[in-house]
Amino acid sequence: MKQIKWGMIGCGNVTEKKSGPAFSKVPNSSLVAVMGRSAEKAADYAQRHGVPKWYTSVDELINDPEVNAVYIATPPDVHLEYATKALKAGKATYVEKPMALNTAECEAMNQVSRETGVPLFVAYYRRSLPYFVKVKELIDQKVIGDIRLVTVQIHYNPYSEEIGENAQPRWRVDPKISGGGHFHDLASHQFDFLEYALGPIKSAQGIARNQAGLYEANDIVVANYEFESGVLGTGSWCYTLNKEQRLDESQLMGSKGKITFSFFEKFIIKVETESGVEEYNIPYPEHVQQPLIELIxxxxxxxxxxxxxxxxxxxxxxxxxxxxGH
Incomplete structure (x- = not known):
């Protein structure tokens, strides 16, 4: 392929800035068609973003002869169906995260990719974001020595639409659509990067519960996990605290120091060793998926x-x- 011509399924919030515009900013790449269930929304997205064509049918977009790569920007419940169609049509496929509802669906998608020989990519873009590239570089350079322990903490207050008399929680906390709740949405990024930086996790255990009853999905999770390298990890994710306790902090503790960083909300990486404290301020790019799309x-x-x-x-x-416990 010389020119990658993308067709995008879904015109939701993630596509407005994080991903959509990046497809036409990367060299030898362009977004040539979008699809949305609402003709009005699809047409509006195409007009605002300068996309030549729009569809309301998944099949029509996938079978557009000009489209040679497909980006699936939908909730996880249809990732398997749409990715299977795109791969079988011979179109390179880039799917949003989490990859699917569960492990079995992920394996089914990979099986189709193997059978067709068509590549499948997933939007775990932290693997190429400069902020996280720096974290991995610090690990690889053994700035804090040998890593011993990883801690991950995400403690958030409920979203406004999840509380009150007229609460209308979004699809991310409907397990039938998302595969889980906010844990599945955010921890997926975290575990993907931790494996990229520290190697495979060989075992993981946890407790997941719904404490507040605001929606069907679990709203609190605690976990322990072990890497094949011998590094141990812990994590806690709670989405029903008050805003004063809001926290997004992860730490890597090594034989010679500690790295503190944030997965979602801050741009500072703090390195503490016997020689002192060093901080790196690395903001995200305008379109966070652009570095990964460039590599695709x-x-x-x-x-x-x-x-x-x-x-x-x-x-x-x-x-x-x-x-x-799925």
């Missing part, structure tokens, strides 16, 4: 390799299923 395009053009594939993307689901 390079791989499809035979010029490089993307670090986030269907094979690596499935691992987050494996770990979360072990923790949440």
């Amino acid at each position: 395009v390079q791989e499809l053009r035979g010029e490089g390799q993307c670090p986030s594939t269907g094979k690596t993307g499935a691992r987050a689901n494996v770990i979360m299923d072990q923790i949440a």
